Amino acid sequence: MIKQFIYFFLIIFVGNIQSYSPSIPLGNQNQDISGETKIKSTKGIFYLSAGINISSYLIEKSEVQLGYSFGFTFNIMLSNYAFITLPFSYTRINTAPKDVEDYYYSYPPSNYIYKRLVDYQLSLGFLEFPVLLGYEFYENQGYNLNFIVGPGLVISIKDYSKVENSTITDEVIGIYDTLPLENSFNGDPVVANSGFNLNLGVRFNVSRFYFDLIYALYPYKIKDINKLNTLSLTFGVDLE
Numbered sequence: 080m081i082k083q084f085i086y087f088f089l090i091i092f093v094g095n096i097q098s099y100s101p102s103i104p105l106g107n108q109n110q111d112i113s114g115e116t117k118i119k120s121t122k123g124i125f126y127l128s129a130g131i132n133i134s135s136y137l138i139e140k141s142e143v144q145l146g147y148s149f150g151f152t153f154n155i156m157l158s159n160y161a162f163i164t165l166p167f168s169y170t171r172i173n174t175a176p177k178d179v180e181d182y183y184y185s186y187p188p189s190n191y192i193y194k195r196l197v198d199y200q201l202s203l204g205f206l207e208f209p210v211l212l213g214y215e216f217y218e219n220q221g222y223n224l225n226f227i228v229g230p231g232l233v234i235s236i237k238d239y240s241k242v243e244n245s246t247i248t249d250e251v252i253g254i255y256d257t258l259p260l261e262n263s264f265n266g267d268p269v270v271a272n273s274g275f276n277l278n279l280g281v282r283f284n285v286s287r288f289y290f291d292l293i294y295a296l297y298p299y300k301i302k303d304i305n306k307l308n309t310l311s312l313t314f315g316v317d318l319e
Contacts, residue, residue: 125154125319127150127151130147130149131312132146132172133310133311138305141176148171165209166209171204175200178196178198199302204235206236207232209230224281226282228280230278277295288315295310
């Protein structure tokens, strides 16, 4: 599903590039009369943004589901080609891992711990604060292409997750002395799902708009299940 998502948007992406005819700039367009080089400002400074994403767990049998995001983006130009971009957003991530191994405590007089297989519906709301380094690797008349990469702070603010189904097996995985408090899937603090992510992608700038196609890895256990990966497509419009 993720591969199909990538192929679909690459086709659109390449089609947009081919719709433009290449142009050859005359002379050095980044120098003033005195000959001093100036940083070009083909990118806006402040954008409103919104997008969609698809998410799934690594390794775990996980159903890919659609999520969304919205927020704003700041750009800081470092040179003619390098820049820092700060795409702050509220991001909703959805996925449905299946047959996740869990445990079940039998009630006294039995004191066995049984293996349990659980189907979850995971849905989390994050505030995300990436700090990404961008580099323009291609420019034509009216548009440019950029690599973007960097880490991001992830703050979990709302947990909508729930257990869809569970099956207790006959496999005994342990014995307990004291029956613990019931383990609730939503019992962990929301902040427990906070952390950081790693982002890698491309940005397409044209006129007052940009499009980001970004892969993000959450390298820690979300809901104590496994690492999570997402692929997102974000649209932004310059407000200047």
